[in-house]
Amino acid sequence: MRAEIIAVGTELLLGQIANTNAQFLSQKLAEIGVGVYFHTVVGDNTERLLQVIRLAAQRSDLVIFSGGLGPTQDDLTKETVAEHVGVGLVTDSPAMQRIEDFFLQRGIVMTENNRKQALVLEGSHVFSNDFGMAPGMAVRHDSTTFVLLPGPPSELYPMVERYVMPYLVNLLPERQVFHSRVFRFYGIGESALEEKLIDLIEMQDNPTIAPYAKEFEVTLRVTARAASAVEGEALILPVEKEIRDRVGQYIYGTGEDSSLHEVLVTELIKRNETIACAESCTGGTVASLITSVPGSSSAFHGGVVCYTNEVKNQVLGVPAEVLETDGAVSEKTAQLLAENVRAKLGTTYGISVTGVAGPDPSEGKPVGLVYVGIAAEGLPTVVKELRLAGRRQAIVGRAAKFALFYALQMQKER
16 A cells, blocks of 8 residues: 655645654554655645645555644645545534534634534545544545545544554455564664665565654664464564664664653663763753653652863862863763762762763864763773764753663663
């Protein structure tokens, strides 16, 4: 099945909002083995939208629209698809009842144009909108299935999860289970990861392998089509082994929604271990990520933002001669910061980050030079030197996540 996603809205073309719906839809379609061949964004213009629909119908089996189902005059998706398909619009009674109840419960007078949101293509399969007013719908015309979804992510995401995905699975040639495993990587870029796995990606059939980049990370989804979850698991296992053999050192987790800080905190709690941090250039970012995880108080003792040399010296005991000779941005300073914050706060691990986030060099050292120290009870302290690229905020974000990643790596050694 060849799929295409069409996002409708002039605000997308103007850059006022990001097209996150297309990203989400592509990921969900990959889970059931449906390939997305085209992404299109078109403004609120009937003629241009009709041109896009006609082209999509020629080249795709499945066309999914997001946006343009609202009550205003510039919401044109239903009307334009109806023109292409050659059907009329009818009122969906359950949707109309929800809209009327919404206004009644809030004591607001409903304007006439809100009735437009209850209109659906005649003969279409209707998807309930549990978090908004305009329902979604699907209709088949010639050899193409058109799926129309609301634009707000808060409405589109649950509609897709609850109603659209089961509908699409039923359209597939064979009733199958789609069993997936997600691998999350840090410390390796998307292109480098692809290069190491390129033969697996190019030869993929079943399971399929779909890499995609997140914020400073890379995710790999392996999806198997099978008659049952057990058979799907059996298909994934040899692929997983090959991936781990090649790039296992960069895998930090396999959860659907896991993140570096969530995985680290979960492991710390499971092992009854604790952690503290000393941060210079990251300014508390590491501590913020850790404490964003519910329950982190049982593993995180605290942190010190040692932004100046005075704090590094007077609070965390880095000797003045080290700061003068080696510098605040140095392997020795990172080592002492990690060891001393661990000792002062009585934790299993101490991590430190010191570097030059920019925009200007410091101590004659270049922007992007960062040292991460990891001290652990019973193990030699490790210091990693990083050469990070990008703007100031990107360097800070990457450095903080490298600190978490290296802490996870050391945790595996204990």
